[in-house]
Amino acid sequence: MKKWWIPVAALSVAVAPVVARTPKPQVANPDGVQTLDDAVTVCRNSGLTGWDLVEFAQRLVHRKFTRYSILSVWEPPALAFRNSRGYCNQYNTALWWLLRELGFDAERVFATRVRQDINPWWRMGHMWVRVTIDGLTLDVCAGRPDNRPGRVSFTPVTDVMPFHAWTYVNTNNGMILFTIVNVWRSLLTRQPLPRWMEREFGSTVREQG
Template sequence: MKKIPLVLAGVAAAITPVILAAPGPEPAQRSMHTVDDVVAACRASGKTGWDLVNEATGLVYRMYTHYSCWHLWLSPAASLEAGHGHSGQYNMVLGQILEQLGFQVRPVHAARVRLEHHPWYHTGHSWLRVIHQGKELDVCASRPGNTAGSVAFVPVTEVLDRTRLNSIDTTVALAPIVIATVWKSWLTGAGIPSWMYRPFGLSA
């Protein structure tokens, strides 16, 4: 039992510098900043149905400047405002926006999807399945050309509903890899790999 405080102190010593070194907010130059701003812009567009889904998807895409697994602690809404995040953040905030616009949204996750140039331990992905007029289509804000039913990945394992439990599991599983990767980059001078942090919309 006496070793527990030492272990916790060691963990904190490893994690804290990684969090402090994470890039600060990098919002795109824009007039929108929050979920409410995006919802208002979508409503003002006058679009409906799948065109409205695509409008929201495009707006969320343009609000991000960087893909980042370095900011795992941010909520989806905070991720949007900061301009950086991963699929469990940018697609989940898109889901919140679409729900406010009246769509039925089902967040989903696959442990493995086919993506370009990603390492094996980072091929999980979260996205949305949106239901409108009896049709359910995949929706993802990861690429500028994505539209409802046309996304830039292919699931290769079972697609599961994304729940609070498995979203926490995913974060907990990825966090040690992120921490180790940052420390390795510092110790070797190799730089942060693109699978972890890169301009938004680009392949790793």
């Protein structure tokens, strides 16, 4: 008798604490935007063009997200956008999709390590969008409210590489395993989850005080 249910049961037990610790979505609907299709409509109705429209789209995505969270890493970008929570793979993929729907030449890129201006001591991987208009290519990221095309709150310290569909799958799978390990560590040590896993969107990893 095949015991296919054993790894399934083991995976269910491993993931259960992550699901239990994932807060309910704190949904925001700026300008009435609930879905990515709504965002396309709002952007098109703005009357903006060029870099002004890129910035409007970037800020709209930022306003839609309320929580930075890797606890909901399994949500595809469209669902993460609807639920107003996620991490760079989710919120910047949502931005990339929106910009492409608006007709822009946009590509996803990533670096395995970046230095964040708001957390200069923190090193982490990051994915963002590069947009090209009339031969000018600028970095665009929805992670901070003060970001603008060409002015982002991080500096790559490793090579910048293309971000493909398989890259999304690989990095997400790695993040899922990393999340499971850290949630179990928090559970066994009876310590709160670290802020880099779940916090107010756009806030720093280290609490201010």
